[in-house]
Each structure stands twice: as structure tokens, then as C-alpha cells.
Amino acid sequence: MRRFTPIELAIGVSLLGSIAAVAIPAFVRELHASRFSEPVDALNRMSVGAIHYAEQTHRLPDSAPLTPAQPARGKSEAFPADIWSHPTWKALDFQAAPDGVPFAFAYEFEAQPAGFVSRAHGDLDGDGVFSTFEIRGAASPGEPLTIVPGMYVESELE
Numbered sequence: 001m002r003r004f005t006p007i008e009l010a011i012g013v014s015l016l017g018s019i020a021a022v023a024i025p026a027f028v029r030e031l032h033a034s035r036f037s038e039p040v041d042a043l044n045r046m047s048v049g050a051i052h053y054a055e056q057t058h059r060l061p062d063s064a065p066l067t068p069a070q071p072a073r074g075k076s077e078a079f080p081a082d083i084w085s086h087p088t089w090k091a092l093d094f095q096a097a098p099d100g101v102p103f104a105f106a107y108e109f110e111a112q113p114a115g116f117v118s119r120a121h122g123d124l125d126g127d128g129v130f131s132t133f134e135i136r137g138a139a140s141p142g143e144p145l146t147i148v149p150g151m152y153v154e155s156e157l158e
Contacts, residue, residue, distance in 0.1 A: 038096075038097075038103055038104060039105045039131075039133040040133065040151070042096050042103075042107060042120060043107075043118045043119075043120055043133060043134075043135045045094060046092055046094050046109060046135075047116075047118050047135050047137055047147050048147075049091075049094050050109070050116050050118070050145070051137060051144075051146070051147070053091050053092060054139075054144075054145045055144070055145075060111040060115075060116055060145075061087070061091035061092060061109070061111065062087070062088055062111055063088065063108075063109060063110045063111045064086050064088035064089055064109040065086070065108060066106050066107070066108045067083055067084065067086065067089065067107055067108065068083050068106050069106070070106070071104070071105060071106035071121050071122050071123055072103075072104050072106075072122075072123070073123045073126040073128075074123060074124065074126020074127075075102075075104070075126070076102035076103055076104040077102050077103070078097075078102045078103075079103075081095070084096075088109055089109075092109065094109075104122045104124060105120040105121060105133075106120070106121050106122070107119065107120050108121075114139060114140075115137045115138035115139055115145065115148075116136070116137045117134055117135075117136050118134065118136075118137075119132060119133065119134045120132070120133040120134075129155055130155060131153075131154070131155050132152075132154040132155065133151060133152070133153055134151065134152035134153075134154075135147060135148075135151055135152075136148040136152075
């Protein structure tokens with residue numbers, strides 16, 4: 001039976017190290033991006049729902065409380081569908097995920113005199129520090145309600 005020489009082993013280890021040096025950062029970037037796709041997508045849907053509602057009724061729905069009241073800590077959770085029964089969530093046609101699908105953020109909607117604020121709060125690593133994402137909508141006098149460009153993010157990496 002043939003054994004590997006020290007040179008062959010060194011080459012093999014260096015190849016594995018090179019592959020790991022490329023693969024691990026790429027994996028971490030993808031994981032990071034996937035964690036933030038939930039709040040970005042949900043806030044966009046919530047904001048579009050608010051604009052659609054305002055176009056039809058000429059006013060914004062009332063503010064909605066943080067839903068669920070306590071965000072999941074360090075993991076995604078599936079919550080019962082009835083947590084989205086508040087009239088504002090129904091008016092916005094919003095729920096964070098389809099029934100039975102786990103999600104990691106809690107959401108709130110704040111109606112303001114000249115617009116709205118849609119927020120997502122999440123504790124992705126369970127340490128009690130929250131990531132906050134926020135999209136705003138605003139209307140100038142005589143102008144339609146629109147989403148303000150950009151997104152406010154606080155403690156993205158918490």
C-alpha cells in the first residue's frame with residue numbers, strides 16, 4: 001500500500017485551505033444576505049400596501065402595534081395566522097410570511113400626519129440587541145403618497 005509523501009500532504013492541505021479561504025467568506029455573505037431579505041421584502045410589501053390603501057381611501061390606515069409583540073430570539077419562529085388579525089394588517093393585506101412559515105422579525109406600522117413608517121425589529125443571534133429596519137412614506141401637499149428612497153438600518157449586524 002502506497003503512502004502519501006510529506007510534499008503530497010502539504011499540497012493537499014494547501015489546496016483545501018485555499019478552497020476554504022474562498023468558500024467560507026462566500027457562504028457567510030450569502031447567509032448574511034438571506035437574513036436581511038426577510039425584512040426588506042416584508043417592509044416593501046407593507047409600504048406598497050399602505051400606498052395602495054391610501055390611493056383607494058384617501059387616508060392611511062391606523063397605526064398597528066409590534067406584531068408579534070415579542071420578536072423571535074435567535075431563530076425564526078412560526079406564529080399562528082391570527083396574529084395578523086389587527087384591522088391595519090388586514091387593510092395593508094400584510095402578514096410577514098405565509099401561514100406556518102417561520103420568520104425572525106416583528107413588524108409595526110406607524111401612521112403619521114404626512115406619511116407613514118414601516119418597521120421591522122429582529123434579534124437574530126438571541127443576545128437581546130435588536131436590528132431595526134425602517135422604510136418611510138411621505139406625501140407633499142397636493143402630491144400622492146410615495147416611498148421615500150432608502151432604508152434606515154440600525155444595528156444591522158447586532
